[in-house]
Amino acid sequence: MSDASGPVLAADGTPLKRSLARALRAQKIRAFLLIAPLLIFILVTFIFPIGEMLFRSVENKIVSETLPQTVIELQEWDFKSGEAPDEPVFKALAEDLQIAIEAKKHTKLGSRLNYEQTGIASLFRKSGRKISKWELSEITDFRAEFEDLDKKWLNADIWRTIQAYSNPVTAGYFLASVDRENTPDGIQRVPEDERIYIKLFVRTIIMSLVITGSCILLGYPIAWLLANLPMRTANVLMILVLLPFWTSLLVRTSAWKVLLQNQGVINETLVWLGIIADDGRLALINNATGTIIAMTHILLPFMILPLYSVMKTIPPSYLRAAKSLGATNWTAFWRVYFPQSVPGIGAGSILVFILAIGYYITPELVGGTKGVFISNRIAYHISSSLNWGLAAALGAILLVLVLALYWLYDRIVGIDNVKLG
Secondary structure: OOOEEEEEEEEOEEEEHHHHHHHHHHHHHHHHHHHHHHHHHHHHHHHHHHHHHHOOOOEEEHHHHHOEEEEEEOOOOOHOOOOOOOOHHHHHHHHHHHHHHOOOHHHHHHHHHOOOOOOOOHHHHHHHHHHOOOOOHHHOOOOHHHHHHHHHOHHHHHHHHHHOOOOOOHHHHHHHHOEEEEEOOOEEOOOOOOOHHHHHHHHHHHHHHHHHHHHHHHHHHHHHHHOOOOHHHHHHHHHHHHHHHOHHHHHHHHHHHHHHOOOHHHHHHHOOOOOOOHHHOOOOOOHHHHHHHHHHHHHHHHOOOOHHHHHHHOOOOHHHHHHOOOOOHHHHHHHHHHHHHHHHHHHHHHHHHHHHHHHOOHHHHOOOOOOHHHHHHHHHHHHHOOOOOHHHHHHHHHHHHHHHHHHHHHHHOHHHOOOOO
């Protein structure tokens, strides 16, 4: 206890205010320790990879680190002249390349610059074998020596590419991601036969929206049926809904490939029923149609489950009350039941759309050239062309598109209306 004029004390004799602050601080520390594993997991598996992707999309240190002296000498060269640089630049290049060849970095440099101009990789690789044997102290005309190696070294475009990408930070990957390139005349569109990325982005967005719409049309009545059937029957049907999750994605996609081909089950059945002629079989594979059909089937459970969980919370008495007041079946559904199921539609749409926009296995197997997504191109650059910078730029743009659509959805529908039950 304390006297009337002193501070209020706790049981251990410390001021009550300090004791409460200490208890509150200890409570916060315990709460933080409880969620720390989750925060670390998110940081390692989500935040860090996204940061690494954004960094790779603009990182371009290989030129400045492999050719440091050449980059400095090239600062005085005017690429608009159309002529190759002067002697000091060639001398610096020879010195830099001998060091790079010894460290086996010249081929990596050539591969990086080859993304911007075809042929540079082979030029560095072929020249590297001979430059490694040069005695630099005995050479008096480096420009002539490089010309003897390959006349391409006097091509101003080669040097313009080296100069343009000598900065440690580059926008080249993002330019390539939107079918643009940096030329002596400024940023321009690439030739028409090379414009693929904008088309792929548009196709990915449109087809993902179509797949989401298809899942809503098919999933809504199924979810309504599950929510209104007796529990025993609904549980049995729910097992059928969840059954695809117990089957490999590759197996399901391969099954659709068998079903959709020209001699597949669907076309054979339609021919047998006389609906289509034998010479008029439907083209359901290696196009956008096949991708939409297969992905709708694969992603349908992600729409049914949120819809079912929300519909299960809607009391049936609401519809009976509406009908007792004179509403028709349609009016009761549209004015009473449907608005309460909108949160489930919102949750299912977000799940299906985000999953669809990043799919690449199913489009790769059943989409052909007309049904692939931008994710297939990202996978190609990661695993085949090894152009990780361009893959990172494409991924960053795709991330921004998803966030923009998410923001638009929030403005129109409201993210607060999204519920999972």
